[in-house]
Amino acid sequence: MSGLYRDEGVVLRTIKLGEADRIVTVFSQGHGKIRAVAKGIRKTTSKFGARLEPATRVALQCYRGRELDVVTQVETVEANRAVREEYALLIHAIPMLEAVDQVAQEREPNPALYRMLTGALRTLADRGSPVVTPAFFWKLLSLEGFHPLLDACARCTDDADTVEIVAFDLDDGGVLCRACARGGGRPITPEGLGLLRLMLGGGLNAALAEPVGPATHEVEQLGIRALEHHVERRLRSTALL
Numbered sequence: 624m625s626g627l628y629r630d631e632g633v634v635l636r637t638i639k640l641g642e643a644d645r646i647v648t649v650f651s652q653g654h655g656k657i658r659a660v661a662k663g664i665r666k667t668t669s670k671f672g673a674r675l676e677p678a679t680r681v682a683l684q685c686y687r688g689r690e691l692d693v694v695t696q697v698e699t700v701e702a703n704r705a706v707r708e709e710y711a712l713l714i715h716a717i718p719m720l721e722a723v724d725q726v727a728q729e730r731e732p733n734p735a736l737y738r739m740l741t742g743a744l745r746t747l748a749d750r751g752s753p754v755v756t757p758a759f760f761w762k763l764l765s766l767e768g769f770h771p772l773l774d775a776c777a778r779c780t781d782d783a784d785t786v787e788i789v790a791f792d793l794d795d796g797g798v799l800c801r802a803c804a805r806g807g808g809r810p811i812t813p814e815g816l817g818l819l820r821l822m823l824g825g826g827l828n829a830a831l832a833e834p835v836g837p838a839t840h841e842v843e844q845l846g847i848r849a850l851e852h853h854v855e856r857r858l859r860s861t862a863l864l
Contacts (some may be wrong), residue, residue: 626687629856630654633699633740634679635720639665646691647675650723650740655731658691659685664678671697678703678716678744701741703747712747714863715756718847719743721861725854735766752831754839758822758863760846765823769853772797773820779803788816791845793852807847812839818846 624774632651640646643665648658671694674681685692692798706716723740727733739762746753748828764770774783777797786800790808798816799808801803811819821830822842847861 629684631682634677635724652737654731657728659694661694674699678706680836703744703748717860754831757843757846760850776800815841818842
C-alpha cells in the first residue's frame with residue numbers, strides 16, 4: 624500500500640483524542656516530525672500499551688492520512704525506562720523533547736538533530752547528570768546556526784583574554800565585556816563561561832563530570848532564555864528546572 628511507511632523515532636508528546644485514542648508527536652529519523660493517531664491506545668487491551676510514551680524510541684509503521692497519520696504497528700527500540708520512571712531525570716528530559724518539538728519541521732528529516740536527541744536521552748539515562756539538558760540546549764542552538772561567540776566581546780570584538788567578560792547578550796549572540804555590558808546583557812560568571820566553553824568546545828565529557836552547582840544552574844537558565852529567544856516562545860516544561 625502506497626500510503627504505508629516505516630520509520631523509527633522518539634516520542635515527543637501525546638495528547639488525548641476522544642475516549643480511547645491519542646495523537647502522538649514523533650520526531651522520526653527519516654520523515655522529520657510526524658503527528659499520528661494511535662487508535663485505542665488508552666484501552667487496557669491496546670496492543671500498543673506503554674510503547675508510545677514520551678522519551679521512548681520506537682520503530683513504527685504508519686499510514687499516511689490527509690491531516691494526521693495513523694499508527695498501525697509499534698515496537699520499542701530503546702525504552703529509556705530510567706528517564707521515564709525517575710522524576711529527577713524526567714524533568715530534565717521533557718524540556719529537551721519540547722525544544723525539539725519547537726524547532727523540528729513536519730516532514731523534514733534532520734539526521735543530526737535526531738542523533739543528538741537520541742544520544743542525549745541515552746546519556747541522561749546512563750549518567751543521570753543534569754548538565755545533559757543545558758548542554759543539549761546550547762548544542763541545539765549551535766546546530767540551528769546560532770553558535771554563541773564566547774572568545775571575544777560580541778560588540779567591540781576585543782579578545783576575551785584581554786578584557787573582563789561579565790555578561791551574555793541574546794540579541795548580540797555572545798558574551799560582553801564590562802564596558803559593553805553597560806548597555807545590557809545577562810550576567811555571566813567566569814565559572815559559567817568556563818562550563819559553557821566546555822560544552823561547546825569539545826569538552827562535553829568534562830562538563831558532564833562537573834559537580835552540580837551555581838555554574839550549572841547559571842548555564843542552564845541562560846540556555847533556556849537563549850532557546851526561547853530563538854524559537855520566540857516560552858518553554859513551559861522548563862519551569863521545573
